[in-house]
Amino acid sequence: MTAPTTLAGLETAGALALTDELRTGLHELYRHLHAHPELSMQEHRTAELIEQHLDGLGIENFRCGGTGVVGVLRNGEGPVVGFRADTDGLPIAEDTGLDYASTATGTLPDGTEVPVMHGCGHDTHVSVLLTVARMFAEDREAWAGTLVLIFQPGEETAAGAAAMVADGLWERAPKPEIVYGQHVMTGLAGTVSLSVGSAMAMADSLKVTVHGRQSHGSQPQDAIDPVVLGAHMVVRLQTIVSRELDPRQAAVVTVGTFHGGLKENIIPASAEFTLNIRTFDEGVRARVLASVRRIISAEAAASGAPEPEIEELYTFPACYNEPAEAEALAGVFRTALGEGAVSIVPPVMGSEDFGHLAAAIGVPAVYWTFGGHPAEVLDGGGPVPVNHSPYFAPVMEPTLSTGVNAAVAALAARLGR
Ligand code: ZN
Numbered sequence: 145m146t147a148p149t150t151l152a153g154l155e156t157a158g159a160l161a162l163t164d165e166l167r168t169g170l171h172e173l174y175r176h177l178h179a180h181p182e183l184s185m186q187e188h189r190t191a192e193l194i195e196q197h198l199d200g201l202g203i204e205n206f207r208c209g210g211t212g213v214v215g216v217l218r219n220g221e222g223p224v225v226g227f228r229a230d231t232d233g234l235p236i237a238e239d240t241g242l243d244y245a246s247t248a249t250g251t252l253p254d255g256t257e258v259p260v261m262h263g264c265g266h267d268t269h270v271s272v273l274l275t276v277a278r279m280f281a282e283d284r285e286a287w288a289g290t291l292v293l294i295f296q297p298g299e300e301t302a303a304g305a306a307a308m309v310a311d312g313l314w315e316r317a318p319k320p321e322i323v324y325g326q327h328v329m330t331g332l333a334g335t336v337s338l339s340v341g342s343a344m345a346m347a348d349s350l351k352v353t354v355h356g357r358q359s360h361g362s363q364p365q366d367a368i369d370p371v372v373l374g375a376h377m378v379v380r381l382q383t384i385v386s387r388e389l390d391p392r393q394a395a396v397v398t399v400g401t402f403h404g405g406l407k408e409n410i411i412p413a414s415a416e417f418t419l420n421i422r423t424f425d426e427g428v429r430a431r432v433l434a435s436v437r438r439i440i441s442a443e444a445a446a447s448g449a450p451e452p453e454i455e456e457l458y459t460f461p462a463c464y465n466e467p468a469e470a471e472a473l474a475g476v477f478r479t480a481l482g483e484g485a486v487s488i489v490p491p492v493m494g495s496e497d498f499g500h501l502a503a504a505i506g507v508p509a510v511y512w513t514f515g516g517h518p519a520e521v522l523d524g525g526g527p528v529p530v531n532h533s534p535y536f537a538p539v540m541e542p543t544l545s546t547g548v549n550a551a552v553a554a555l556a557a558r559l560g561r
């Protein structure tokens with residue numbers, strides 16, 4: 145029998161503690177979710193499962209942004225705090241060998257049938273937040289205020305948070321003073337990491353269509369070659385980071401795809417490429433985006449080609465941890481989880497749409513990560529299965545309990561009596 149953990153910020157011994165019974169329920173829920181992942185914005189059964197759990201706990205809830213679910217747990221006068229868990233899986237064929245591995249399939253928006261896996265660990269987020277909801281619903285003496293539980297679809301496509309906000313999230317739910325979120329990540333299970341200030345980069349994805357003039361491959365004099373022109377664009381785009389930006393400012397410009405032509409002896413009419421831009425600072429972002437447009441336009445002009453088309457595919461907002469809130473939360477985590485279990489880390493170039501939720505109402509947010517790997521995997525000398533790998537398999541414990549304890553500690557620090 146494991147002794148229940150008592151968390152800092154709670155006066156009552158044993159209040160809001162993760163008992164063996166709760167932990168068993170958490171594991172069952174996690175295994176079920178892991179075996180039944182769904183693609184972004186198609187999380188229908190996941191949303192139904194979340195609704196059933198919230199209904200069972202007597203927590204009022206509503207659908208928001210299609211397959212999003214919001215639970216509102218009211219417990220008298222007190223602060224309002226938001227907590228977000230993303231719910232979507234990925235088009236990946238799971239290869240973990242786990243007995244609860246997914247064999248699910250799904251259909252992408254373009255009609256392609258694909259295998260589906262919880263390859264980013266969002267199943268840990270959902271099972272953890274539902275367990276936290278149960279703990280707060282069943283232990284009302286320990287806290288006061290309102291907990292807004294945000295089960296957000298479509299994180300992987302940057303669609304979900306924006307869809308929830310557009311669907312009236314903050315008109316329908318009480319406005320929180322802060323929004324929290326957490327993510328399972330490559331790292332030692334039992335530990336949490338957070339950044340003070342920027343946590344993750346903004347991301348902009350663009351699709352460029354380069355127009356030329358089609359001709360026989362032997363007659364360049366009659367053509368404007370979009371492949372050569374596009375290649376110049378790709379090369380010149382590399383100079384934005386290396387030759388235009390202050391070296392102390394972080395940015396990435398990646399051209400991830402390039403397609404042009406069907407046959408080697410035809411100069412095609414057009415070529416297409418997509419690029420992905422990562423930045424932390426709005427000023428740097430504006431400058432990079434302007435440089436991208438200038439270079440693409442000017443390279444086309446240099447070739448005598450028509451103006452290319454630039455389509456915005458998607459944008460991830462900033463993921464920014466309000467420094468004072470992040471510092472305070474690090475202290476809460478150290479008390480709750482142990483001094484050695486908490487790291488302050490630099491921001492990463494990855495992106496998240498979590499930031500939309502708080503930014504939409506101008507309140508602070510804090511986002512942290514919890515590790516999902518045992519030491520023998522991290523230190524074993526072999527490749528570590530990271531998020532989005534077909535081998536990504538967070539060890540259930542202490543990963544899930546740490547997710548619960550971190551979330552409860554963060555919430556209890558504001559809501560605890
Ligand atoms: Zn992901």
Ligand code: ZN
Pocket residue numbers: 264265266299327
């Ligand atoms: Zn994720």
